[in-house]
Amino acid sequence: xxxxxxxxxxxxxxxxxxxxxxxxxxxxxxxxxxxxxxxxxxxxxxxxxxxxxxxxxxxxxxxxxxxxxxxxxxxxxxxxxxxxxxxxxxxxxxxxxxxxxxxxxxxxxxxxxxxxxxxxxxxxxxxxxxxxxxxxxxxxxxxxxxxxxxxxxxxxxxxxxxxxxxxxxxxxxxxxxxxxxxxxxxxxxxxxxxxxxxxxxxxxxxxxxxxxxxxxxxxxxxxxxxxxxxxxxxxxxxxxxxxxxxxxxxxxxxxxxxxxxxxxxxxxxxxxxxxxxxxxxxxxxxxxxxxxxxxxxxxxxxxxxxxxxxxxxxxxxxxxxxxxxxxxxxxxxxxxxxxxxxxxxxxxxxxxxxxxxxxxx
Amino acid sequence: xxxxxxxxxxxxxxxxxxxxxxxxxxxxxxxxxxxxxxxxxxxxxxxxxxxxxxxxxxxxxxxxxxxxxxxxxxxxxxxxxxxxxxxxxxxxxxxxxxxxxxxxxxxxxxxxxxxxxxxxxxxxxxxxxxxxxxxxxxxxxxxxxxxxxxxxxxxxxxxxxxxxxxxxxxxxxxxxxxxxxxxxxxxxxxxxxxxxxxxxxxxxxxxxxxxxxxxxxxxxxxxxxxxxxxxxxxxxxxxxxxxxxxxxxxxxxxxxxxxxxxxxxxxxxxxxxxxxxxxxxxxxxxxxxxxxxxxxxxxxxxxxxxxxxxxxxxxxxxxxxxxxxxxxxxxxxxxxxxxxxxxxxxxxxxxxxxxxxxxxx
Numbered sequence: 001x002x003x004x005x006x007x008x009x010x011x012x013x014x015x016x017x018x019x020x021x022x023x024x025x026x027x028x029x030x031x032x033x034x035x036x037x038x039x040x041x042x043x044x045x046x047x048x049x050x051x052x053x054x055x056x057x058x059x060x061x062x063x064x065x066x067x068x069x070x071x072x073x074x075x076x077x078x079x080x081x082x083x084x085x086x087x088x089x090x091x092x093x094x095x096x097x098x099x100x101x102x103x104x105x106x107x108x109x110x111x112x113x114x115x116x117x118x119x120x121x122x123x124x125x126x127x128x129x130x131x132x133x134x135x136x137x138x139x140x141x142x143x144x145x146x147x148x149x150x151x152x153x154x155x156x157x158x159x160x161x162x163x164x165x166x167x168x169x170x171x172x173x174x175x176x177x178x179x180x181x182x183x184x185x186x187x188x189x190x191x192x193x194x195x196x197x198x199x200x201x202x203x204x205x206x207x208x209x210x211x212x213x214x215x216x217x218x219x220x221x222x223x224x225x226x227x228x229x230x231x232x233x234x235x236x237x238x239x240x241x242x243x244x245x246x247x248x249x250x251x252x253x254x255x256x257x258x259x260x261x262x263x264x265x266x267x268x269x270x271x272x273x274x275x276x277x278x279x280x281x282x283x284x285x286x287x288x289x290x291x292x293x294x295x296x297x298x299x300x301x302x303x304x305x306x307x308x309x310x311x312x313x314x315x316x317x318x319x320x321x322x323x324x325x326x327x328x329x330x331x332x333x334x335x336x337x338x339x340x341x342x343x344x345x346x347x348x349x350x351x352x353x354x355x356x357x358x359x360x361x
Numbered sequence: 362x363x364x365x366x367x368x369x370x371x372x373x374x375x376x377x378x379x380x381x382x383x384x385x386x387x388x389x390x391x392x393x394x395x396x397x398x399x400x401x402x403x404x405x406x407x408x409x410x411x412x413x414x415x416x417x418x419x420x421x422x423x424x425x426x427x428x429x430x431x432x433x434x435x436x437x438x439x440x441x442x443x444x445x446x447x448x449x450x451x452x453x454x455x456x457x458x459x460x461x462x463x464x465x466x467x468x469x470x471x472x473x474x475x476x477x478x479x480x481x482x483x484x485x486x487x488x489x490x491x492x493x494x495x496x497x498x499x500x501x502x503x504x505x506x507x508x509x510x511x512x513x514x515x516x517x518x519x520x521x522x523x524x525x526x527x528x529x530x531x532x533x534x535x536x537x538x539x540x541x542x543x544x545x546x547x548x549x550x551x552x553x554x555x556x557x558x559x560x561x562x563x564x565x566x567x568x569x570x571x572x573x574x575x576x577x578x579x580x581x582x583x584x585x586x587x588x589x590x591x592x593x594x595x596x597x598x599x600x601x602x603x604x605x606x607x608x609x610x611x612x613x614x615x616x617x618x619x620x621x622x623x624x625x626x627x628x629x630x631x632x633x634x635x636x637x638x639x640x641x642x643x644x645x646x647x648x649x650x651x652x653x654x655x656x657x658x659x660x661x662x663x664x665x666x667x668x669x670x671x672x673x674x675x676x677x678x679x680x681x682x683x684x685x686x687x688x689x690x691x692x693x694x695x696x697x698x699x700x701x702x703x704x705x706x707x708x709x710x711x712x713x714x715x716x717x718x719x720x721x722x
Binding site for chain 1: 534537540541543544545548549581648668701702703704705706708709710711713714715717718
């Protein structure tokens with residue numbers, strides 16, 4: 001039952017009664033081999049569970065694969081984007097021995113010109129593979145087409161836009177994550193009452209995934225016909241913070257100055273801004289669900305102003321998008337076009353080990 | 362900003378103006394090197410972020426590290442144990458090139474003699490590293506001591522027992538997972554009402570982790586002084602199934618034949634047996650939390666007879682326990698003694714991507 005560490009070409013050659021060179025020609029499908037010998041060697045390869053030594057062959061080929069990423073710069077408002085970079089770092093560390101080089105590019109996610117500039121700079125030396133957060137949907141689609149023309153394999157991360165020339169999307173299923181939020185609020189607001197969906201929208205960014213989340217949320221209650229919960233949507237502009245509070249106050253409070261909702265679903269990481277508002281208000285038996293593990297949101301999770309955070313696994317997104325490029329370019333594998341990550345549910349009680357594992361892994 | 366694929370010893374030697382042999386002596390701390398040269402070389406190693414090429418050095422050493430596992434056989438009652446084996450398989454595939462061999466051993470988790478026999482067989486050729494599920498606590502402790510005497514590094518998986526000679530524990534923090542369950546039931550039973558803790562105990566196995574889970578659950582409500590929820594504990598023997606139903610019926614139903622609880626916490630994977638019972642009863646506004654993603658429980662999750670399952674990440678347990686042995690034996694690293702995995706919360710809406718990611722990763 002003990003398995004040895006590795007089947008070598010020499011082992012296959014010995015068993016097939018041919019030379020190592022012949023086995024090599026069969027594996028790499030080059031040079032002349034008689035059909036009969038080929039069949040025999042292929043049967044033995046299967047039987048012995050031979051796996052080609054990718055490391056040895058990439059080292060021998062001396063080819064360098066140029067990977068790049070194009071992600072938003074992280075600022076005090078969005079530390080979120082630090083995390084895919086960490087995941088990429090982890091993947092890069094794991095596979096750099098295979099002749100992979102890596103160059104990150106950044107843009108300001110409030111500014112589509114900065115996205116445009118970064119794109120052009122990137123195309124000067126087109127990389128073999130590119131991980132891109134397609135935040136400005138039209139620009140991103142246009143740029144993806146140009147990159148693909150230049151021979152770059154493009155993988156989208158975090159935000160899914162329908163675009164045929166990208167090779168894979170790595171991130172969350174936004175519609176389904178809205179359903180998860182709906183189920184949590186449904187389970188946690190056992191009495192009847194109104195639910196609110198709050199979209200805090202960044203004017204210049206893309207909000208397609210916010211809409212998908214809202215649709216998923218509404219779909220959950222549409223499917224569950226027995227429910228009588230009333231649902232209202234509140235759209236708020238992301239800046240400035242004072243006007244958010246004013247709008248929330250107008251929309252969330254009843255005549256008596258108390259929150260008139262039983263549960264709130266904030267469709268992005270700006271849930272901490274809603275929690276800031278709630279902290280100064282009588283929260284009552286209100287349940288709040290939002291996204292992402294920003295420090296400001298985690299502080300509210302600890303205090304009970306937020307009950308559930310849905311994690312988009314940004315570290316894993318970075319890691320898996322880099323590995324997707326590796327699969328495509330180095331391992332020449334066919335990969336799934338939509339690589340949906342788990343929709344992790346985080347509460348005050350499970351957050352510690354969640355973060356620890358994410359960072360240590 | 363572009364980083365090359367690898368810093369080589371020759372690069373360090375060149376930069377330090379010494380021979381490659383000198384750099385090698387500094388890295389491996391052998392032979393004579395003047396303190397001044399050593400300092401200079403070490404500074405350049407740090408500056409260039411050199412990492413020793415573990416693969417090259419293990420291949421050169423030709424040593425084979427013998428890893429073994431000792432886990433329960435999985436049967437129709439506990440498919441759970443298939444999953445750590447999958448995680449081990451994944452880790453083995455990743456590191457087998459480093460000269461690692463692997464041999465699994467199994468025992469019947471209803472039968473301590475079978476555990477004893479497997480232990481003895483395993484010690485005939487003591488492995489360098491062993492992953493063990495210490496289900497029969499006293500036997501496991503005794504056996505661990507013997508294995509350690511013979512030079513084996515032992516890592517516990519899934520069930521934590523206090524034992525000084527094991528090198529690491531990889532699994533969940535049982536106490537904390539009880540707190541997670543408590544928080545979920547607290548959030549989901551907004552009206553006052555009684556909560557039940559159900560321990561379904563397998564006579565011959567270990568139930569230490571069930572007790573820790575119960576303690577965590579009770580601690581959550583003890584900390585939360587404002588809560589007035591009444592909590593009762595119900596202990597039930599695991600066999601036969603008919604008597605479980607009888608006991609549940611006696612304990613869970615009120616005079617009116619209706620469930621008298623607002624929420625139930627089943628402290629292990631036998632939550633499906635409680636759900637079987639509830640399916641034939643008027644469940645009312647009852648919330649149910651249990652453990653593990655067995656098929657029978659997942660079916661109940663879909664139907665709404667179970668609301669939350671806490672996943673113990675058995676695949677990740679297998680993976681990380683194997684990597685822990687790798688770190689200890691091959692990479693000679695000092696590792697954390699308690700490697701707690703995340704306490705994942707699974708519902709009907711997030712289960713699909715959770716399972717998919719677990720199996721594909």
